[in-house]
Amino acid sequence: LMELFTLGAGRGYTERDVREQARALTGWRKDWRRGVGSHNFRYDGDRHDRGAKRVFGKRGAYDWQDAVHLCLGHKQHPSFLVEKLWRYFVPTVPDAGTRRSLEAVYRRDLQVRPVIEAILRHPALYGQARMVKPPAVYTAGLLRGIGRGIDTNEWSWLAGMSGQRLFLPPNVSGWDDSRWLDTATFRGRWWVANYATRPFSLTEKQAGSVPTQPEALVAGAVDFWGSPTLRPETRAALVEFARRALADANQSWKRRTYPVHVTNALRQLVATSPDFQTS
Structure with a gap:
């Protein structure tokens, strides 16, 4: 609660605060069933430690709601949360002025939405390096x-x-947003794109309705995905792929059917391009 989600590692709390907060969080129960696992999480006051706790120098018979409120009221909380939210959208650390501005927005009523809106309006969102989705x-x-x-x-x-x-993170802190792509996970994304396009794959029966020029084929593949923005380099690579593939059509049946297969391939390549996988 404190290290990962409200204050940050070693920021404003002691080992005693951790132990006392653990007492405040007692009372939770769950059910377990084969094939379902843990479910029906609920609070049971009869299982709660009702004794006095001392957290952040304050004393009281705190429960789980108090534990959260104590963290939200801690002076270190706003700076931690706004930076954590910032990192979901911008790959660089916010400068001091930006951080203070975001903290001020959050301190008004401790609402996340206004902070997100401020981040989405910030020039750094559009001027920094792209991030892997x-x-x-x-x-x-x-x-x-x-x-x-x-x-x-x-x-x-x-x-x-x-x-x-989803719902199965590697640990309690969730997924590492800096390590989304490797040789194994890229294969998974390739399969995702393939499964997404399968119901729409063209067949040779549709050969007569498909363009035969590389540029037109690329334009159609991009339109298929809702016209995402592609860099000129990406579009040029797709056009070159289509040109080379069509150049191999040295017989009439190939010239008739190749555009269909190239269209299916281009849809896959657009979906797995760096432009589509980053934002």
Whole structure:
């Protein structure tokens, strides 16, 4: 509660505060069932330590709600939270002026939304290096781009392959946003894009309705995903891929069918491009 979510490691609390807060948080119960696991978490006052606790130099018969309020009222809390929220959107540390401004926004009524709005309006959001999208964000963007919802449970294991199976983080602190991509998780993202496009894959029966020029094929593949912004370098690489693939069509049946297969490939390549996987 204090180290990871409200104050930060070693910021404004002692080992005694940790022990006393643990007492304040007693009383929680859960059920367990095979095939479901832990569920039905609830607070049971009969199992709570009702004795007096001393936290941050204050004394009282604190319960779990008090534990949270004590952390939110700590002078170190605003600076920790605004920087934590900032790092979700901007890959660099905020300067002192920005941090003070965000803290002032948060201190008004301890609401997260105004802080997020201030971050989203900050020039640093648009002027800094791009950040890799978490797998859940990446997948949601793909599905929204093609107007497809969650219509199969395959997204669960595909999310795991990508490195972020929802509700199953690697530890209590959650996922490491700086380590989303490696050779294994990129394969998972490739599969995500493939599964997203499968219901829309073109067949050779549709050959007559597909353009035959590389630039037009790339434009169609980009439009398929809702026209995301691509860098000129990315678009040029896609056009070159299409040009080389079509150049291999040295027979009439190939010239008729290759544009279909190139279209399917381009849709996959757009979805797995650096531009689509970062923001």
